[in-house]
Amino acid sequence: MARTQGSHSDITGPRIREAAIRLFARHGYAAVSMRQIAKDVGVQAGALYNYTPDKQSLLYRLMRDHMRELLAAYDALGQGGDAQDALRRFVGFHIRFHLERPDEVFIAYMELRNLTPDNFAEIEDLRRKYENELEGILHQGQQSGLFSIADTKIATLAVIAMLNGVMTWYRSGGRLSLDEVEQAYWDMVRRSVTA
Amino acid sequence: MARTQGSHSDITGPRIREAAIRLFARHGYAAVSMRQIAKDVGVQAGALYNYTPDKQSLLYRLMRDHMRELLAAYDALGQGGDAQDALRRFVGFHIRFHLERPDEVFIAYMELRNLTPDNFAEIEDLRRKYENELEGILHQGQQSGLFSIADTKIATLAVIAMLNGVMTWYRSGGRLSLDEVEQAYWDMVRRSVTA
DNA sequence: ACCGTATCTGAACACATGTTCAAATAGAAC
DNA sequence: GTTCTATTTGAACATGTGTTCAGATACGGT
CATH class of the missing domain: 1.10.357.10 (Tetracycline Repressor, domain 2)
Structure with a gap:
């Protein structure tokens, strides 16, 4: 299994941003894992790295x-x-x-x-x-x-x-x-x- | 090896407090590990648990x-x-x-x-x-x-x-x-x- | 000099961490 | 309908996490 239905850069990109903002604000950068962000978006952790080189850049x-x-x-x-x-x-x-x-x-x-x-x-x-x-x-x-x-x-x-x-x-x-x-x-x- | 020279509750206790305060303030609670605190005090991580039931209580x-x-x-x-x-x-x-x-x-x-x-x-x-x-x-x-x-x-x-x-x-x-x-x-x- | 206990070590536990990558697939282009 | 590529998966890696605990040791009291 790999690419899922409705997957697209224009959709996933912003959703990652939104999830990161919400989670970082709520629990703090250090306390939020890439897997939590991914789960919130509805995607696997590895997929995040199509949109950010690493966690630090995301912040x-x-x-x-x-x-x-x-x-x-x-x-x-x-x-x-x-x-x-x-x-x-x-x-x-x-x-x-x-x-x-x-x-x-x-x-x-x-x-x-x-x-x-x-x-x-x-x-x-x-x-x-x-x-x-x-x-x-x-x-x-x-x-x-x-x-x-x-x-x-x-x-x-x-x-x-x-x-x-x-x-x-x-x-x-x-x-x-x-x-x-x-x-x-x-x-x-x-x-x-x-x- | 176990108990080291000069070890005493009256000394280690405050030093743990001070190290935790400094490190939490500098890097944030979530970003500081018990091992970092212990290292700063000059003790093994396990020893901290003679002074706090867990990390949360320390904070x-x-x-x-x-x-x-x-x-x-x-x-x-x-x-x-x-x-x-x-x-x-x-x-x-x-x-x-x-x-x-x-x-x-x-x-x-x-x-x-x-x-x-x-x-x-x-x-x-x-x-x-x-x-x-x-x-x-x-x-x-x-x-x-x-x-x-x-x-x-x-x-x-x-x-x-x-x-x-x-x-x-x-x-x-x-x-x-x-x-x-x-x-x-x-x-x-x-x-x-x-x- | 000896004992008892408070204190610390070092290893272990089970699980979480950021990140990488080959393989798989859905959608776009023709 | 076929090909191509962007996108995602799922597993793996090495390392770090909080916490526990049996065993070792230094100190205080006698």
């Missing part, structure tokens, strides 16, 4: 694609307005983008230590690019007198950490709507940097 | 003890002053306590998913207790008109997330002193909740 590509999507989506937002407008745009974007992909986000910042040094460096580079977008906003607001920030680097990381916290508890259909959550975080972020 | 006790220490240390801080004083005390305590134990902290919130359901529930209970301390402060400040917070539950988690961010970047001997870091975070936290 790396997941994270790399996620970070690229993040940067591309933020870029597509466009610019305009003053620093406060830009900050508000950033907060809203960050919350919504991340809540739409909880599994990818979880992986992207929980599995960094399971990347090889080379892969780690590349992902870190992408992450830095995103942080720089926020730091640029804060820096500009500080220059123009709109914000009052002791250290823009600290503030950047503090704001991102604060926003990331939303993923540890928010569940759609819960007590608060997405708009209410966004409003609450925006209030806190705005006040934490405003002069 | 659980690490996290449980850490959370208990956290709660005990915060309790020992004492009370007094208004909500703003209490909040300042909380911020300073949280930053300092967590920066003193980066490995334990890392484990305590990265390895939750590797706990059995029972163990997970117990750790979550302790974490909740700690969060309630902060929520109490915010709630009291809101009642007394000192703070202006839309939702104390969100604010609690946002503040803790913000403070936890410090551990992702702070290194002693870096650009900023501990006092400067504490001051910067306190400024942001205060402004984010103050009326």
Whole structure:
């Protein structure tokens, strides 16, 4: 026995991605075996190697694609307005983008230590690019007198950490709507940097 | 060959703890084997089982003890002053306590998913207790008109997330002193909740 | 000096791991 | 209908996993 019905690269490829994302997010990269992923897809373990050279690359590509999507989506937002407008745009974007992909986000910042040094460096580079977008906003607001920030680097990381916290508890259909959550975080972020 | 020179429960026990903390923090619970821990201690894998019934309990006790220490240390801080004083005390305590134990902290919130359901529930209970301390402060400040917070539950988690961010970047001997870091975070936290 | 016990070793167990590959087959192209 | 190739299987490989345990040994008490 070998090739099964309905087998095709266009189908199996994405299904492997989806299964890996779900399983890595749920149990962690190290705790998930190639056989578990294969079983979830409905295929034997060996078949996975038509789509990834090894387990490490599977993780790396997941994270790399996620970070690229993040940067591309933020870029597509466009610019305009003053620093406060830009900050508000950033907060809203960050919350919504991340809540739409909880599994990818979880992986992207929980599995960094399971990347090889080379892969780690590349992902870190992408992450830095995103942080720089926020730091640029804060820096500009500080220059123009709109914000009052002791250290823009600290503030950047503090704001991102604060926003990331939303993923540890928010569940759609819960007590608060997405708009209410966004409003609450925006209030806190705005006040934490405003002069 | 068997029992080696200088072997004693009082020595090996703590060394196993320390090795497990370091290795779990560095590579993750699932990626660290009992043999690696044993090698780090300078002992055979079998010897570990004089100190822990199994690998899971090793992780659980690490996290449980850490959370208990956290709660005990915060309790020992004492009370007094208004909500703003209490909040300042909380911020300073949280930053300092967590920066003193980066490995334990890392484990305590990265390895939750590797706990059995029972163990997970117990750790979550302790974490909740700690969060309630902060929520109490915010709630009291809101009642007394000192703070202006839309939702104390969100604010609690946002503040803790913000403070936890410090551990992702702070290194002693870096650009900023501990006092400067504490001051910067306190400024942001205060402004984010103050009326 | 001897004994008893706490402590550790080393080997073993059964099973899981990532990865490779010849052989088998389903679907596309003609 | 035949051929060709992309795709999958199933078995195998070497190594690693958590855990157990009989036997060996060093230390504390007498």
